[in-house]
Amino acid sequence: MSRQSLPLCFKTARLQQPTETSFAVASGGKWNTQLRQLSKNGQYKQALLLYRQMLRSGATPNAFTFPFILKSSAALSIRLTGKQLHCHVVKSGCLLEPFVQTALISLYTKFRLFHNALKVFDEIADSARLTVCYNALISGFIQKSLTQGFLLFLEMRSNCVPLNTVTILGLVPGCTIPLHLNLGSSLHCLVAKLGFTSHHDVANCFLSMYARCESIESSRRLFDEIPERSLITWNAMISGYSQNGLCMKVLDLFRDMQCSGVPPDEVTLVGVLSSCANLGEQRIGLEVEEMIKFRGFVSNPFLRNSLISMYARCGNLVRARANFDAMAEKTLVSWTAIIGGYGMHGQGEVAVELFDQMIKAGIRPDKTVFVCVLTACSHAGLTEKGLDYFYSMKEVYRLSPLSVHYSCVVDLLGRAGRLAEALNLIESMPLQPDGPVWGALLGACKIHKNVELAELAFNKVVELEPTNIGYYVLQSNIYSEAGDMEGVVRVRVMMRERGLKKDPGYSYVEYKGENHLFVAGDRHHPQSKEIYGMLKRLENLAKQGDEGENSGVHSERLAIAFALLNMSSIKEILVIKNLRICGDCHRFVKAISKFVDCRFIVRDATRFHHFDGGSCSCKDYW
């Protein structure tokens, strides 16, 4: 919302010095009751508009008015209005009212005007109100500095100001990164000693803190100890699993929640959709969309954006697009989700067209949407277009590219065979190039079989990310393709010395509502014999096309054989794979797609491959 859309007409406000009676004026009371209601419901814009009406009507704001109005201004982040409101407070003589002072502290810390917040705090006289004022100050300062927040807390304790649960809730957000886990746990212990842990809100808050600190088992322990789980408890646990990438656990917990009789809200469903997206679980995603309609959440932009992303990542661009088109007000996030969606499916042309449309619609791009559009250009081989976007970041939009943007452009140049330019770009970067930047160059060296440059990139990348197994595998394959077996051995020795083991690759397909998962050389499936029989026939077909090579029985081949065996009439098969598809399997699927009347879609670790009629949407560039 822009400031222009909210003319508060302060100039016409008739502010009077309050009298004893003005605090109890009946009309003022009515305004205040309404303001309280709007603020409580989060209708902050309406609250400010009502305040304007109040002033125009000639009613006088009092100490009961300002807390709601200041909170609304802070929530909407309208700094100018906030300052004007402070003037109103002064003019109306409410500056020494503790409730108003508390709200002012909150407002100033929200706007990061910490000096002003402290000034207000120092003027507070009424010691009876100190807990609340300290709380406002602590929760504001904790976002600026963990140390300052805790120092205020210690000061509060040494001044013998009583704590309450809100004091604790204000401190916890300072401990939500793994680095501060110990501090957070100590606080939790202290809180237990003080007897606050049985408070529902406090328990939820620590549950969420542990999840953000990647200590998810601690979250779950707390969750299991909470006797009555509210919607917020379920949401905190579901979001916690979701943030930690534990997608199956999210879906299991969501099922438990449904059994428990607590109905989900928008926040729950956002977490569930994000897990469906990661797992490629479109079936559950579809159920969630039905739930969204049933519960009347369709206009929630968070959910729409999640649906766009979920469908795109489950391979259903049609539904992703339908959700995007159905949005009355498309936000930057919506555009980012759909642009990213087309990009990951190799439809770079559509992605850039949408990006241009977004600009025409007057939406200012951010660094994230640039990652999406650059990736889209890279996946579709739109080199010049991508370079134009990259340079426009700085020149047109005044956005300094991050390392991730450089790695996109190195990828873009590298795939196009412009390796020297890619190296040049890395060497002229104003930032220190990180692992993914050198990794992108290494990937390009593999495509273009440049062993010499690969060695340079590999040395850099293992220095920066010594435990990232993917780079060793890449380099080993580069040596192998070049026939340099000594090189292969050298890389393997490095891996062994560093105790690194290859991630096991797996693939799955959905059949009759269940996912069937395969690992390389898998013989555990009950239909194993038939699957290998089908695979043999497929390999013969592939050889007929003279494009098949055998690189062992990789998991995606088993998944495809299983799907063709059981779903003979199906016209489209989606395989989800955790790693990147290898060159041999890519050739294999391309070859069989020429002979089998079915489209194969493979979602690998980085993108989608659509195989049809003997070719792939990635144009062999991935």
Add this chain to the structure above:
DNA sequence: TTAGGGTTAG
């Protein structure tokens, strides 16, 4: 009346 907990894209 005031302070505080759970939220999407890459």
